[in-house]
Amino acid sequence: MSKPESGCQSTFNMNSATMKSYFTAVISSYAEILFLQNPRYGLALLLISFINVNTTLSGLIAVFTVLAFAYFIRMEVEFLQNGFYIYNPLLVGMSIGYIFEVTAVSALLIMMAAIFTFLLTIVLYHLFLKASIPILSLPFTLVSTLIYLASLNYTSLYTQALYIKPAFVDLTFLPVILSMYLKAMGTILFLPYSGVGLLFVIGILSYSRIMFLLSIAGFYVGVFVHSMMLGSWHLALSNPYTFNYILIAIALGAIFLVPSIRSILIAMIGVAMSVLFIDASASFWAIYKIPVFTLPFNVIVISFLFVLQSVRFREFAYDIKKTPELTLRSYILSFFRFRLGDINLFLPFSGKWSVYQAFDGEWTHQGEWRYAYDFVIMKDGESFKGEGNHLEDYFAYKKPVLSPVSGYVLDLKDSVEDNLIGHVNTIENWGNYIIIQSQLGHFIEISHLARASIKVKKGDYVEAGQILGLCGNSGYSPQPHIHIQVQESVLLGSKTLPFQFVSYIEDDHVQFYDDPPEKREVESYFNDKSLDKRLSFTLDSRYSYDVYHGEKIIDTFELKVKMNRFSGRFYFEDQKGNRLHLAKEAGMFYLYDYEGKDESWLQKIYIAIPRIPLVYRKGLTWNDYLPARYALRTHLTYLLSIGAIAFPRAYITKGKWQFKDEQRIEGVLFSHPEQKVAVGLDQSNGIDYIEVQEHIIRMRR
Amino acid sequence: MGKKPYESPTIIKIESSMSKAGLPSMQQKIRKDIDGVDIHALSDEYGSPLFVFSEQKMRKLYKEAYEAFSSRYPNVQFGWSYKTNYLQAICSVFHQEGAIAEVVSEFEYEKARKFGIEGKDIIYNGPYKPYDSLKTAASEGAKIHIDTFDEISDLEKVADELGMTIPVAIRLNMDIGIEPQWSRFGFNIESGQAMDAVRRIEAGGKLDLNGLHSHIGTFMLDTNAYKMQTTKMVLLMKEIEAHTDYIITYLDVGGGFASKAHLKGIYQPPEVVVPSIDDYAEAITSALYEHLEHGNYPRLYLETGRHLIDEAGYLITTMTGTKRLPDGRRNYIMDAGVNLLYTAFWFKYDLELTERQDGMMEPALVNGPLCMNIDVIDESVMLPRLKRGSKMVISPVGAYSVTQWMQFIRYRPSVVLIDMQGQTHLIRETEELHDVEARERLPEYLQHE
Numbered sequence A: 001m002s003k004p005e006s007g008c009q010s011t012f013n014m015n016s017a018t019m020k021s022y023f024t025a026v027i028s029s030y031a032e033i034l035f036l037q038n039p040r041y042g043l044a045l046l047l048i049s050f051i052n053v054n055t056t057l058s059g060l061i062a063v064f065t066v067l068a069f070a071y072f073i074r075m076e077v078e079f080l081q082n083g084f085y086i087y088n089p090l091l092v093g094m095s096i097g098y099i100f101e102v103t104a105v106s107a108l109l110i111m112m113a114a115i116f117t118f119l120l121t122i123v124l125y126h127l128f129l130k131a132s133i134p135i136l137s138l139p140f141t142l143v144s145t146l147i148y149l150a151s152l153n154y155t156s157l158y159t160q161a162l163y164i165k166p167a168f169v170d171l172t173f174l175p176v177i178l179s180m181y182l183k184a185m186g187t188i189l190f191l192p193y194s195g196v197g198l199l200f201v202i203g204i205l206s207y208s209r210i211m212f213l214l215s216i217a218g219f220y221v222g223v224f225v226h227s228m229m230l231g232s233w234h235l236a237l238s239n240p241y242t243f244n245y246i247l248i249a250i251a252l253g254a255i256f257l258v259p260s261i262r263s264i265l266i267a268m269i270g271v272a273m274s275v276l277f278i279d280a281s282a283s284f285w286a287i288y289k290i291p292v293f294t295l296p297f298n299v300i301v302i303s304f305l306f307v308l309q310s311v312r313f314r315e316f317a318y319d320i321k322k323t324p325e326l327t328l329r330s331y332i333l334s335f336f337r338f339r340l341g342d343i344n345l346f347l348p349f350s351g352k353w354s355v356y357q358a359f360d361g362e363w364t365h366q367g368e369w370r371y372a373y374d375f376v377i378m379k380d381g382e383s384f385k386g387e388g389n390h391l392e393d394y395f396a397y398k399k400p401v402l403s404p405v406s407g408y409v410l411d412l413k414d415s416v417e418d419n420l421i422g423h424v425n426t427i428e429n430w431g432n433y434i435i436i437q438s439q440l441g442h443f444i445e446i447s448h449l450a451r452a453s454i455k456v457k458k459g460d461y462v463e464a465g466q467i468l469g470l471c472g473n474s475g476y477s478p479q480p481h482i483h484i485q486v487q488e489s490v491l492l493g494s495k496t497l498p499f500q501f502v503s504y505i506e507d508d509h510v511q512f513y514d515d516p517p518e519k520r521e522v523e524s525y526f527n528d529k530s531l532d533k534r535l536s537f538t539l540d541s542r543y544s545y546d547v548y549h550g551e552k553i554i555d556t557f558e559l560k561v562k563m564n565r566f567s568g569r570f571y572f573e574d575q576k577g578n579r580l581h582l583a584k585e586a587g588m589f590y591l592y593d594y595e596g597k598d599e600s601w602l603q604k605i606y607i608a609i610p611r612i613p614l615v616y617r618k619g620l621t622w623n624d625y626l627p628a629r630y631a632l633r634t635h636l637t638y639l640l641s642i643g644a645i646a647f648p649r650a651y652i653t654k655g656k657w658q659f660k661d662e663q664r665i666e667g668v669l670f671s672h673p674e675q676k677v678a679v680g681l682d683q684s685n686g687i688d689y690i691e692v693q694e695h696i697i698r699m700r701r
Numbered sequence B: 001m002g003k004k005p006y007e008s009p010t011i012i013k014i015e016s017s018m019s020k021a022g023l024p025s026m027q028q029k030i031r032k033d034i035d036g037v038d039i040h041a042l043s044d045e046y047g048s049p050l051f052v053f054s055e056q057k058m059r060k061l062y063k064e065a066y067e068a069f070s071s072r073y074p075n076v077q078f079g080w081s082y083k084t085n086y087l088q089a090i091c092s093v094f095h096q097e098g099a100i101a102e103v104v105s106e107f108e109y110e111k112a113r114k115f116g117i118e119g120k121d122i123i124y125n126g127p128y129k130p131y132d133s134l135k136t137a138a139s140e141g142a143k144i145h146i147d148t149f150d151e152i153s154d155l156e157k158v159a160d161e162l163g164m165t166i167p168v169a170i171r172l173n174m175d176i177g178i179e180p181q182w183s184r185f186g187f188n189i190e191s192g193q194a195m196d197a198v199r200r201i202e203a204g205g206k207l208d209l210n211g212l213h214s215h216i217g218t219f220m221l222d223t224n225a226y227k228m229q230t231t232k233m234v235l236l237m238k239e240i241e242a243h244t245d246y247i248i249t250y251l252d253v254g255g256g257f258a259s260k261a262h263l264k265g266i267y268q269p270p271e272v273v274v275p276s277i278d279d280y281a282e283a284i285t286s287a288l289y290e291h292l293e294h295g296n297y298p299r300l301y302l303e304t305g306r307h308l309i310d311e312a313g314y315l316i317t318t319m320t321g322t323k324r325l326p327d328g329r330r331n332y333i334m335d336a337g338v339n340l341l342y343t344a345f346w347f348k349y350d351l352e353l354t355e356r357q358d359g360m361m362e363p364a365l366v367n368g369p370l371c372m373n374i375d376v377i378d379e380s381v382m383l384p385r386l387k388r389g390s391k392m393v394i395s396p397v398g399a400y401s402v403t404q405w406m407q408f409i410r411y412r413p414s415v416v417l418i419d420m421q422g423q424t425h426l427i428r429e430t431e432e433l434h435d436v437e438a439r440e441r442l443p444e445y446l447q448h449e
């Protein structure tokens, strides 16, 4: 073969970018221990931890061992970057360094332990992934316990056992009630000194006010409960494992659950429970002279998350952001913007139909079948013209039934006669029906279609909006109508599940993710090709903008369309690295998850047009919600985000938008004072201009 | 009581109960009012002849048509075809109902713009669009439907001048199994000319093709023609999207839906031969569902004119004189004729009396007031003997009459709209001498002292 194997070559060619990635990985893993997702904080922690050179050194030995190992097995750098895979080995390294001096022998021990922890991390991660449960520091607890047990035999190590205590880092002047909290904080990184703890607390405070408050609440609630049990406040305060309270409080109250009153209560219950755990395990572990480490934290948090996930706890944080504040913001916004329900359907017809029966409808939507919708067409209060004695008199009869989801047709029936008016078929009560399994796995059933009208076959893939058949009057149906439900299984008549309609029009207003009440007239829509095209942002395309203040151009910027190769999410990025995510689904184009500096032009675009329904009718209106601070332009963000725990509504600003014509959208943000915004869509592609606050942002051609 | 003038008796052969046209003819057709407003009261107040439009009927027809389509296809937009009737009040009703404007000349374009319709809401059709008006339309974002290769060149020049890419559509013609084929408008699909036009536009790189348009004719009685038309348009759309970067975001299937009018040469009543709006909607939307790839729906534009207005228009006219023709037919001279009813050449109207007349039904020739042979409203209709001054209501005359009428020999009469509450509104006044002469210039040397 004459061709050089260049691909292979480059794998072993470590460049500076890769080096930087590894460095980021190391410092990120430090930050990760305190739930901080910011490498800079990690760097600070690393520097602080040099107060105890021995633990830090052994921690670093562990980390570099793992990195070398990962490199050796050609693991992709990106996987390591966020520190997730190496923070357990780091902890293990530090835990060894905490009691053994670094020597050639202990270094060997650290290296073996680190690789083992790394392997265990990956194994547990994949096992836990199925249940979407984090592994926390479970690998560390397990491996450290293992090492401590093993090292009982390694007498050579013990002789060099180390009990140093750098005196200057304890703030002896502080009252014990405070210094113990700080000490607990330091202990998390094997630095049980109040001075170090203080630095950590300052770091946490600057990173997240919510985490800071939870650390305090967790610590003192834990100590309080423990003191009740022990009958001694002092004993409770000086317990070496109180850092578990802090970890539990932060993990449950702010990281893995969205910060809320309910999450915080759960966190405190967890903290209280951990008291028992600490005492029990301490007695038991003490026999073998091994510390409890973070075992209480791991067992309690993992148990809680397992249960909360299985009951679909509403505040379960499926989308964990960099800080609890951001998680909370994104949750509140998603709650108002997307309602968080997971079964979403399009209306199964074209045009305006009326809800005849909704969920819990009094005639037939009862018991197991309570979650269903019936639709008819009404004009002037009647569903038929003339006397209504003939099927043909009914406006709904033989009108197209459109697919409410994209998915596969699993089952259907097409042979049941349409009942004459005034008769119902109680034997084949579902009549002619279709059962479709959506891409997300839900089973959708549509009933009472007209005989021989079904236009799809079993096994066909159908797209949302595609014609399925015609509305009829077969089965238990006194007049032609469309019945739609989501059910537990493919079996006809199985138990129904609640769902919502993604987007529809009611009185010239677009509703997103809602269940229209009975008698309401709703109009369906599916993506309009023109809006779809104009709001198509292809990867790597660029859009240049000039910013005007009055007549004057005060700034220019360029947006590039990019994609995150792991999540597949698209985003706009400006030259400053600010990012704004975009998506087109469920009948709308929308912007979400702004990451970057406040007051950037990209953020202004987000404020001006958070979403656009992919349907045009002149005068059509819709609502959306923005983070209040964007619209308010306030710097009271700390207060806002803490307040949001109890009063989510205060955190968002509502806005209303309207199509003035096919190219111009005008909106009002209901902030104080109200703000007007406007958006021009280009005739062919992209956003032509944005009028927001005192600026006009115009596409440059 | 004055003495009746003498007339010599004639023998009339009473035919069977059906006339040649297949209509029951022995019965007098009586209409006393329009939407509850008395015919005589109308002509007393506004004069005769008088065009009367029913807003109620217009809105009803529009709503029925919109619902027929929107309940079958989720992305529908009607464009009011100005040429059918561009009286401001009429356009206004349809715009209120949600229709945009469809125009075929710079005059109609200006009319729509003056009306406050934005360029974006104007469909600009027609085989001849002057350069300046193309430029205006392009800069205002109108939906320009290209008819010829020359127009492609013109628009490219406009694009250069304005420094913009102009979104355009092309008009198509095709074989849909009916005669005559309207092949002189737009580009032919079967011959490959349409695809050539697309390539030509692509080569120029200055226009963004985003729509397809075709209008297969007016008063189309065959719904299948629409099915074929729609199918061919969707197939062409797919071909364009497969071979170019253009995305066809809309299909405009034109107008042409019949009204309940009686076309000459068709011997069954309109109730039998004219398809319902649901039939048309079914034909077009079923073709869409059959051939579209799903996910995104191109918008469906309809340029329905006649169907929405024809049956809402009436012409009240007065009998001014009568005589018997040599062939025995009775002849009535009305105060309205083909000057106001250009469409009389193709349609046999419904002639209704305002009150029952005594006497036998007899064949009659109904003429207008022009001193020309062609001024015939109906060459053979069974009528009872009419008294001088009696009124007749001619319908349906809502479509193309008040746009194609002529100021020839006589002034054009008033037009009245009856609103939803039954109130009447004068929407166009009877012309006066000044209106007719306003644009004339008399050279000085011809002016008499």
Ligand SMILES: Cc1ncc(COP(=O)(O)O)c(C=O)c1O
Binding pocket: B081, B084, B102, B125, B126, B215, B217, B218, B219, B254, B255, B256, B257, B303, B304, B305, B306, B307, B399
């Ligand atoms: C291009 C075009 N669109 C629409 C129409 C309206 O047609 P109709 O009045 O038959 O609906 C016409 C009439 O000839 C036309 O030429």
